[in-house]
Amino acid sequence: MRLILALLLLPAPALADAVVAAHTLRAGTLLTEADVVLVAGQAGGIADPAQVIGQQLRMMVSQGRPIEAAFLSAPTLVERNQIVTIAYERTSLRIEAEGRALGPGSIGQVIRVMNNSSRVTVSGRVAADGSVIIGEN
Template identity: 50%
Template sequence: MLKLALCLIALPALVAANPVTAARTLPTGTILSQGDLAFGEQADPAALDALIGMETRVMIYEGKPVTPSQLATPTLVERNQMVTLSYVSNSLQIDTEGRALSSGRLGDVVRVMNMGSRATVSGEVAANGSVVIRNR
């Protein structure tokens, strides 16, 4: 019972520890900018910088706290998007055009149809939005 009472006493402090809230209603898929977030005097600038550039996974309503569980890294490749498909093996690199068959974030493995051969391959999404197939 004592533990429960201590948790209830500490609860308002835990809620106040996250002063970053949504400045407007943020639909799913919104890439956060500084104007999308409102923060109090206790806000840590480093924590705010970590949120900027992230993508919302769920709708966040105006005035509600923004938590890391509601965010993800931005989607770099959308389904049906034309992408550069790169095959890399040691010092050899071959680039061609492909169509993404699924969406993906940095590091995700997505399927891509090679537009030249119509073959379907799987590769990893790179930071520049291309899909890389590495020789294993």
């Protein structure tokens, strides 16, 4: 009897709204409004669909499972082996060359790129336009 009374006095987990998968989503999926549903009274996950839409899944999520922040990453802008513009910037100087990305990257990530003409490998930061910036202003 005391055990039941003690269990009833324990605080209940707080349930709030959560964004869940509307259907099974594969890793690498760019989330859209059709991919997610806001469910009331669901424990865990993200409560605002705007934080999820436009993000890319890092792992598979089954239908009805809450989408957590750890499952998401910024969308990949540059794919491995993609031809990109390598840009060196310094004050008013900008030199561009063509290169091949040696790995995938999102905006702001540092990736390695091989210059197609010289075969030199450099590291640079992915810009919003898909180019790779070697020297920042």
